[in-house]
Amino acid sequence: xxxxxxxxxxxxxxxxxxxxxxxxxxxxxxxxxxxxxxxxxxxxxxxxxxxxxxxxxxxxxxxxxxxxxxxxxxxxxxxxxxxxxxxxxxxxxxxxxxxxxxxxxxxxxxxxxxxxxxxxxxxxxxxxxxxxxxxxxxxxxxxxxxxxxxxxxxxxxxxxxxxxxxxxxxxxxxxxxxxxxxxxxxxxxxxxxxxxxxxxxxxxxxxxxxxxxxxxxxxxxxxxxxxxxxxxxxxxxxxxxxxxxxxxxxxxxxxxxxxxxxxxxxxxxxxxxxxxxxxxxxxxxxxxxxxxxxxxxxxxxxxxxxxxxxxxxxxxxxxxxxxxxxxxxxxxxxxxxxxxxxxxxxxxxxxxxxxxxxxxxxxxxxxxxxxxxxxxxxxxxxxxxxxxxxxxxxxxxxxxxxxxxxxxxxx
Amino acid sequence: xxxxxxxxxxxxxxxxxxxxxxxxxxxxxxxxxxxxxxxxxxxxxxxxxxxxxxxxxxxxxxxxxxxxxxxxxxxxxxxxxxxxxxxxxxxxxxxxxxxxxxxxxxxxxxxxxxxxxxxxxxxxxxxxxxxxxxxxxxxxxxxxxxxxxxxxxxxxxxxxxxxxxxxxxxxxxxxxxxxxxxxxxxxxxxxxxxxxxxxxxxxxxxxxxxxxxxx
Numbered sequence: 001x002x003x004x005x006x007x008x009x010x011x012x013x014x015x016x017x018x019x020x021x022x023x024x025x026x027x028x029x030x031x032x033x034x035x036x037x038x039x040x041x042x043x044x045x046x047x048x049x050x051x052x053x054x055x056x057x058x059x060x061x062x063x064x065x066x067x068x069x070x071x072x073x074x075x076x077x078x079x080x081x082x083x084x085x086x087x088x089x090x091x092x093x094x095x096x097x098x099x100x101x102x103x104x105x106x107x108x109x110x111x112x113x114x115x116x117x118x119x120x121x122x123x124x125x126x127x128x129x130x131x132x133x134x135x136x137x138x139x140x141x142x143x144x145x146x147x148x149x150x151x152x153x154x155x156x157x158x159x160x161x162x163x164x165x166x167x168x169x170x171x172x173x174x175x176x177x178x179x180x181x182x183x184x185x186x187x188x189x190x191x192x193x194x195x196x197x198x199x200x201x202x203x204x205x206x207x208x209x210x211x212x213x214x215x216x217x218x219x220x221x222x223x224x225x226x227x228x229x230x231x232x233x234x235x236x237x238x239x240x241x242x243x244x245x246x247x248x249x250x251x252x253x254x255x256x257x258x259x260x261x262x263x264x265x266x267x268x269x270x271x272x273x274x275x276x277x278x279x280x281x282x283x284x285x286x287x288x289x290x291x292x293x294x295x296x297x298x299x300x301x302x303x304x305x306x307x308x309x310x311x312x313x314x315x316x317x318x319x320x321x322x323x324x325x326x327x328x329x330x331x332x333x334x335x336x337x338x339x340x341x342x343x344x345x346x347x348x349x350x351x352x353x354x355x356x357x358x359x360x361x362x363x364x365x366x367x368x369x370x371x372x373x374x375x376x377x378x379x380x381x382x383x384x385x386x387x388x389x390x391x392x393x394x395x396x397x398x399x400x401x402x403x404x405x406x407x408x409x410x411x
Numbered sequence: 412x413x414x415x416x417x418x419x420x421x422x423x424x425x426x427x428x429x430x431x432x433x434x435x436x437x438x439x440x441x442x443x444x445x446x447x448x449x450x451x452x453x454x455x456x457x458x459x460x461x462x463x464x465x466x467x468x469x470x471x472x473x474x475x476x477x478x479x480x481x482x483x484x485x486x487x488x489x490x491x492x493x494x495x496x497x498x499x500x501x502x503x504x505x506x507x508x509x510x511x512x513x514x515x516x517x518x519x520x521x522x523x524x525x526x527x528x529x530x531x532x533x534x535x536x537x538x539x540x541x542x543x544x545x546x547x548x549x550x551x552x553x554x555x556x557x558x559x560x561x562x563x564x565x566x567x568x569x570x571x572x573x574x575x576x577x578x579x580x581x582x583x584x585x586x587x588x589x590x591x592x593x594x595x596x597x598x599x600x601x602x603x604x605x606x607x608x609x610x611x612x613x614x615x616x617x618x619x620x621x622x623x624x625x626x
Binding site: 225228229232233234236237239240241242243244247260264267268271280281283284285289292293295296297301 | 420422423426427429430433465470471472495496497498499500501504518519522548549551552554624
C-alpha cells in the first residue's frame with residue numbers, strides 16, 4: 001500500500017509538472033485529460049492515505065465517497081480521451097478538407113487562415129521561400145527572423161523547406177507537432193508556394209518589359225542628341241563658312257544663294273526629324289510643355305494638362321499618344337493627374353490612329369488604352385497610366401532600338 | 412561693343428566669332444562650357460555674351476541656366492542665346508525673371524542679313540529679343556477661344572513685333588508708321604487681349620508671350 005501511495009504521488013507530481021510546462025496548444029489538446037487524471041490520482045491517494053493505518057482499503061462512507069469520485073474521474077477520463085481524439089481528428093479533417101479545397105483552387109491565403117485557426121494563433125504568418133527571400137503568398141515580405149515575441153518554425157518535407165511559420169513562441173512544444181502540420185498541410189503549402197513563385201516570375205517579367213521600353217526611349221533621346229551634336233552642327237558650320245565666303249566676294253553668286261537655301265532647308269528638316277524622335281522639351285520641361293509645343297506646330301488644342309513632372313516612361317507614353325493623334329488629324333487633349341494615375345483623353349477628327357506600338361507599351365506599364373468612336377468622323381482615345389509603375393527608373397543611358405516615329409505616328 | 416562667345420563646337424564658335432568681327436564687334440573671349448564662360452565674363456566684363464543653348468554635360472538647356480547666372484551676377488551684361496530649338500518654352504524660361512538685356516534667336520537666323528549684329532546691339536541696349544519664328548508659331552497656334560481673331564491685320568503685325576521684343580520706335584521703323592500710330596495700336600491690342608499695358612517694352616514682351624503660350 002505504501003508503494004501504491006508512493007507511485008500515485010510521483011505520478012501526480014509528474015502530471016502537475018507536465019501541465020505547468022505544457023505549451024498552450026498541447027494544453028488545449030491534452031490538458032483536460034491530464035487534469036482529470038490528476039484528480040483521479042488525487043482521489044486514489046486520498047483513499048490510500050486514509051487506509052494506510054488500517055492496512056487495507058475499507059468500506060466506510062468516506063471510502064465509498066472516494067470510490068464514487070474515482071469512478072466519476074475514470075468515466076470523465078474516458079470521455080476526455082475520446083473527446084480529444086475526436087477533436088484532433090475533426091481538426092485534421094478540416095485541414096485536409098481545406099487542402100482538397102485549395103487543390104481545387106480556393107482563394108489565396110487560405111492556408112494562413114486555416115493554420116491560424118487550427119493552431120489558435122491569429123497572428124500566424126506563413127512565409128514561402130521565393131527569390132531568395134521569404135514572402136507571403138501575395139509576395140508581401142515576411143520577416144522570418146525569430147525576435148522577442150515571435151518564433152519561426154521551418155516546415156521541411158523531403159529535405160526541402162516548403163514554408164516557414166512565424167508564430168508566437170511556445171506554439172509548438174516539439175518537432176512532432178510541426179511534423180503533424182507538415183503532413184496534414186503539405187499539399188496546401190506546396191500549392192501556395194508554387195503560386196507565390198509564379199507571381200514572382202510574372203512580376204519579374206513585367207519589370208523587364210518596362211526596362212525594355214525605357215531603354216528604347218533612352219536610345220531615341222541619344223539619337224536626337226547625336227543628330228544635333230553631329231549633323232546639325234556641321235550644317236551650321238557650313239552655313240557660316242558660306243556666309244563668310246559671301247562677305248569676301250563683292251559680286252552676287254546665285255549658286256551661293258541656292259547653296260545657303262538648301263542648307264537652311266536641310267537644317268529645318270533635321271530639326272523636325274530630331275523633334276519627331278524625341279522632343280527635347282519633353283525631357284526638360286515635361287508632358288504639358290511638350291503638348292503645348294506640339295500645339296504650335298500642329299492642330300492640337302490642349303484644354304487641360306497637369307503641370308507637374310512624371311517619370312520619363314509615363315511622360316513619353318502620354319506624349320506619344322498625343323503626337324500620334326495629332327499626326328492623324330485635329331486633336332483636343334484633356335489630361336488630369338488623378339491620384340495615382342495619369343489620365344489622358346484625346347479627341348481626334350480622324351478615322352483611325354496608328355496605335356499598335358503604343359498599346360504594347362501601355363500594357364507593359366500596367367495601364368489601359370481605350371478607343372471609341374465619337375461620331376462618323378471622330379475618335380476618342382482614353383489612356384490611363386499608373387504612376388507607380390513597376391521598376392521605373394529615372395536614369396538615362398543608351399539602350400535598344402526605338403519603336404515608333406513620333407512625328408508621323410508610324411511604327 | 413565687346414563680346415564673349417560660348418559654344419562647345421569649335422567650328423561653329425570660330426564661325427560666329429568671325430561673323431561678329433567682320434561686323435565690327437570686339438570678341439574678347441571664347442568658351443566651350445559654362446564654367447569657362449563665367450570666368451571670361453568675370454575677367455573681361457564684356458557688354459554682351461553670345462551663348463549656345465546646348466553645352467556640356469547634358470547638351471540640352473545649359474545655355475539658359477548660364478544666361479540666368481550671368482544676368483544675376485552681372486546685370487549690366489546682355490546675353491543672346493543661340494538655339495536650335497523653336498521652343499517657346501525655352502524662350503519664356505530665359506526671359507522670365509529678367510527680360511531686359513536678354514535674347515533668344517535661332518542659330519540659322521544669323522545667316523540672313525545682319526540679324527546677329529542687330530540682335531546683339533538690341534540686347535546690349537537692354538532690350539528683349541525673341542526669334543520671329545517662335546512668335547509666328549505662337550500666333551498660329553489653335554486656341555479654344557481665340558481673341559487674336561478679334562485683331563485686325565495691322566494689329567496682328569504689331570502684336571508679332573511686340574512679342575519679338577521691339578520697342579515702339581523699332582516697330583515704327585519696321586512698319587514705316589509713326590510712333591504715335593504704334594502707341595495707339597499697342598493700346599488697342601492690349602485692351603482687346605485683356606492685358607495690362609506696361610510702358611516698358613521688356614515687361615510687355617513677357618506679358619504677351621505668356622498670354623500667347625497659354626491655351
